Amino acid sequence: MTASVAEAYAACEALTRARAGNFWHGLRLTPRPERDGLFALYAWMREVDDLVDGDESGSAETSVAERLRSLDEFAARTERLLAGERVEGSPTWIALGDAVERWRLPAAPFRDMILGQRQDLDLETLPDWASLREFCRRVASTVGELCVRIWGLSEPADLALSESRGIAFQLTNILRDLREDRRRGRVYLPQEELRAAGLSIDDLLGWRDPTRCLEFIRPQIERARRHYRESAPLDDRLRPACRPTLWAMTRIYSGILERLEANPAQVAGRRRVGLSTFRKVVIALEARRLGRRWAREPAAAP
Numbered sequence: 001m002t003a004s005v006a007e008a009y010a011a012c013e014a015l016t017r018a019r020a021g022n023f024w025h026g027l028r029l030t031p032r033p034e035r036d037g038l039f040a041l042y043a044w045m046r047e048v049d050d051l052v053d054g055d056e057s058g059s060a061e062t063s064v065a066e067r068l069r070s071l072d073e074f075a076a077r078t079e080r081l082l083a084g085e086r087v088e089g090s091p092t093w094i095a096l097g098d099a100v101e102r103w104r105l106p107a108a109p110f111r112d113m114i115l116g117q118r119q120d121l122d123l124e125t126l127p128d129w130a131s132l133r134e135f136c137r138r139v140a141s142t143v144g145e146l147c148v149r150i151w152g153l154s155e156p157a158d159l160a161l162s163e164s165r166g167i168a169f170q171l172t173n174i175l176r177d178l179r180e181d182r183r184r185g186r187v188y189l190p191q192e193e194l195r196a197a198g199l200s201i202d203d204l205l206g207w208r209d210p211t212r213c214l215e216f217i218r219p220q221i222e223r224a225r226r227h228y229r230e231s232a233p234l235d236d237r238l239r240p241a242c243r244p245t246l247w248a249m250t251r252i253y254s255g256i257l258e259r260l261e262a263n264p265a266q267v268a269g270r271r272r273v274g275l276s277t278f279r280k281v282v283i284a285l286e287a288r289r290l291g292r293r294w295a296r297e298p299a300a301a302p
Contacts, residue, residue: 071117
């Protein structure tokens, strides 16, 4: 690895630590060199996400047309990188170029992620579950596929499991961020299902009819839980050194869902549901302990 590539990976790691939140606690458990690949992937994802939603400074009070132009430029730069060209710009592009070449990452997940971000730019509602599922696949499962490829998996069955896990993560995010997304003019819950329940998103956020709201939201929570269950075999398919990262990230996100399962009315609360920093640290420590145990066990058959 050249000095410039090493410096680029270090910059991606610093950005991940500053911005990743839940992801940081899990990604840092992966050993190098795979950890560097994950940091580069996160930095790329963070850059495209900031183009669409704005960065922490709140400076992205730009029109949809301006954001689309920026996204088009970002997509073109990504295509050049995927074609093997050296792309100038932030350290992200140097690190990601190395990661794409080293792990032979395919173009499709990058393209689908950008397509999902493009969709999110002017998205207001999603009509049904099929539309929501496809949106989750684009913005979350694509990243999951690239992660498991960096971890060494590429069989169709493995990729199908990673797709389901990505959907589980994204559905969890949607359920806990209903109020924040509503402020941004977005409602990701299927409109067809809201109408069938006789509810609007504002009825739900106001918890105006508790019985009806509970009857609607419980199946939404169970849908996310079902994707966690269906994707459970994925963990054992990873080699022990890379397994703690996925385990920790899953515990963090499924832990958020557990809180919503215990009290579904929290989806309408003013306070964002999450795990404390202490709880995340405990999960990370437990993941390290399990990683040492897994390393002593025979590899699981795929």
